[in-house]
Amino acid sequence: MFATVAAVPDSADDPGRLSRDATIEATQRPGAQPHAILVVDDEPAICESLELTLGDDYRVFTAATGEEGLAILEREPIALIISDQELPTMKGVEFLERAIEIAPRAIRMMLTGYADIATLARAVNEGRIYRYIAKPWEPHEVRLNVKRALESYELAGENAQLASALAQANDRLRAENLYLRREVEGRYAFDKIIGTSPAMDRVFEVMEKVADTDATVLITGETGTGKDLVARAIHYSGARKDRRFVAQNCAALPDTLLESELFGHMRGAFTGAHQDKKGLFELAHRGTVFLDEVGETHPGMQVRLLRVLQDGEIRPLGSSDTRTVDVRIIAATHRDLRRDAEEKRFREDLYYRLRVVEIALPPLRERREDIPLLAHNFLDAASRKMGRTLRGFTNAAMDRLVAHEWAGNIRELENEIERTVALAGDADVVGEEMLSEHVRGAVAVADPRVEPLPAGMTLAGAVDALKRQMILEAIDETGSKTRAAERLGIPRQSLQKMMKRLGMGPEPHEG
Ligand SMILES: Nc1ncnc2c1ncn2[C@@H]1O[C@H](COP(=O)(O)OP(=O)(O)OP(=O)(O)O)[C@@H](O)[C@H]1O
Ligand SMILES: [Mg+2]
Missing domain, CATH: 3.40.50.2300 (Response regulator)
Known part of the structure; x- marks a missing residue:
């Protein structure tokens, strides 16, 4: 001292x-x-x-x-x-x-x-x-x-x-603040978003263009495609980065609570509202509000959101006054909002206000070329986190990862790799056998050539279609009915009978 x-x-x-x-x-x-x-x-x-x-x-x-x-x-x-x-x-x-x-x-x-x-x-x-x-x-x-x-x-x-102690503490705090801010900015900066596929290039291009504007952005994509990540990256690389980024999942709360979260409420506005409360729109003044799952909002909420987008106006629950806020809105949904709007499940005017700029994040299976890069990144991160020294993947393991369907997209891939690293013991590369069963066994189903099933198909019809597809592929890949039967795990005679029943002609090259 x-x-x-x-x-x-x-x-x-x-x-x-x-x-x-x-x-x-x-x-x-x-x-x-x-x-x-x-x-x-x-x-x-x-x-x-x-x-x-x-x-x-x-x-x-x-x-x-x-x-x-x-x-x-x-x-x-x-x-x-x-x-x-x-x-x-x-x-x-x-x-x-x-x-x-x-x-x-x-x-x-x-x-x-x-x-x-x-x-x-x-x-x-x-x-x-x-x-x-x-x-x-x-x-x-x-x-x-x-x-x-x-x-x-x-x-x-x-x-x-x-x-002097205070001055030192202040200096330390300032340094810490700077560090934390860099950390946050770094965490959500563009370069944390991995992808070199043409589909991702287009995403980056749009992100760069809109980051410095106040344009409302609608981010669409299946679960786990990175909507959250992209929303934050846009905020933290734009002019509002020193202000707040507040995210609200619109599907997570019942109507009244969501309304009160976003717009605030006055004391007594509803049972349990013991005091005035500011809403996120006010808290994020001059920053960004991220409305996640915006497609799940009820019609009343949609009107209120429209009002913010059109006039920057909000009205807390139980108040008769409107207030003006300056917020940028980024919204996300996994739904097909255009169709919802066409079919009157979602307000069309709100839809158009939200999608001034739309960023459609491709599912991972449509940009499989990014899988190796992503997989290596997640492997490095997980190894570091868990103190392991895994260097990479065997070719067979990588083939499986690239071929898998990834319905949960990048999140699923990230989880798969984390799980693998956690269970890796002292292995120094990830082998095929270390992957979880559904990733290992899913090559045929994961093939991008599998067409979506037509609507209205019966279960039996769908099963037949799948059988037909798998048989064709097995024969394609193995070059003979015998090996195809082996690959499919059924006797050769069964395969022949099945093909007949499915109306599949005799295959050209028997081996
Ligand atoms: N391009 C990417 N590069 C690296 N990591 C990514 C990428 N996209 C997503 N991730 C990671 O995948 C996980 C899921 O991403 P995120 O939460 O942004 O998806 P989401 O689209 O918001 O999903 P949901 O619809 O379920 O909310 C996160 O851990 C995120 O960091
Ligand atoms: Mg999300």
């Missing part, structure tokens, strides 16, 4: 002072040496008398001239200076001025005859001396004054330390 005195502003410009000031601090602590007092007077009787008055409680140094006094100041850690006004060579005032340079924190007092009190009072007012002692003095009065002066000396010292 006492070491921090080195940063005290008073003495910071004079490094030679620092160690000495530190010693002064040390002597103040309970049980340490008493304070040192310097008395400067050319009359030995005065020096003696003050020494007598103060010597029991303090270390008293005496000097007959200003020069002598300055020499002592250079040597000793003086806390209080008592100087006569009329000194032989250097005047008392001049001596004190020079004393300030040597011991800036020492308290200064002046001894004076009644005649000079007016000038001294001015010096006191100007803060150059702490107080004056009029001759002749009452010893107990001097003792009291000295005691108070030294208390304020100690307080000043403490203040300086606290100020």
Whole structure:
């Protein structure tokens, strides 16, 4: 604690002072040496008398001239200076001025005859001396004054330390803030979004264009395609990045609660509303509100959202006043909102207001070329997190990852890799057998050539279609019915019968 005195502003410009000031601090602590007092007077009787008055409680140094006094100041850690006004060579005032340079924190007092009190009072007012002692003095009065002066000396010292500690704490906080902000920005910066496929290139292109604008953005895509990530990246790389990004999942709350979350409420607006509450739109003023799952909002909410988008106006629940807010809106949905709008499940005008710019995130199975890069990234991250040293994947394992359907998209891939790393033991590459069963076994189903089933198909019809598809592919890949039957795990005769029943002609090349 006492070491921090080195940063005290008073003495910071004079490094030679620092160690000495530190010693002064040390002597103040309970049980340490008493304070040192310097008395400067050319009359030995005065020096003696003050020494007598103060010597029991303090270390008293005496000097007959200003020069002598300055020499002592250079040597000793003086806390209080008592100087006569009329000194032989250097005047008392001049001596004190020079004393300030040597011991800036020492308290200064002046001894004076009644005649000079007016000038001294001015010096006191100007803060150059702490107080004056009029001759002749009452010893107990001097003792009291000295005691108070030294208390304020100690307080000043403490203040300086606290100020310095505070300044250091502030610096630390500032640094920490900066770090946290960078962290947050970094976390959501574009470069955390992985993808080099043409589909992702198009996404990046649009993101870059809209980030610096206030345009409302609608992000669409299946679950786990990165809608959240993209929304944050847009906010944190745009002009509003120093303001808040608040996200609200519109599917997560019942109607009234959602309304109150977004728009706020007045006390008594509904049961349980015990006090006024600000909504997210107000909290995010000049920032961004991310409306996740906006497709799940009820019609009343849709009207209110339209109002914010059109006029920037909100009205807290239970209030008759509207308020204006300045927020950028980014919305996301996994639904086909255009169809919902066409089929009147979603307000068409709101749909158009939301999709000023639309960013459609492709499902992972439509950009399989990104899978190896993503997989390696997740592997590195998970290995680091769990203290493993997995270097990569075997070809067979990577083939499986690339072929898998990934209905849960990137989130599913990320989870799969994390799970693999957690269970990897001391393996140093991920082998096929380490992947979870449904990823390992799903090659045929995962084939992108599998067409979506026509609507209205019966279960039996769908099963037949799948059988047909799998048989064709197995024969395609193995080049013979025998090996195809093996691949499909059925006897060759069963395959033949099945093909007949399914109306599949004799295949061209039998092996
Ligand atoms: N392109 C990407 N590069 C790296 N990580 C990604 C990418 N896209 C998504 N992720 C990661 O995948 C996970 C799911 O992403 P996110 O939460 O953004 O998806 P979402 O579309 O919002 O899903 P949901 O519809 O379920 O809310 C997150 O951990 C995210 O960091
Ligand atoms: Mg999400």
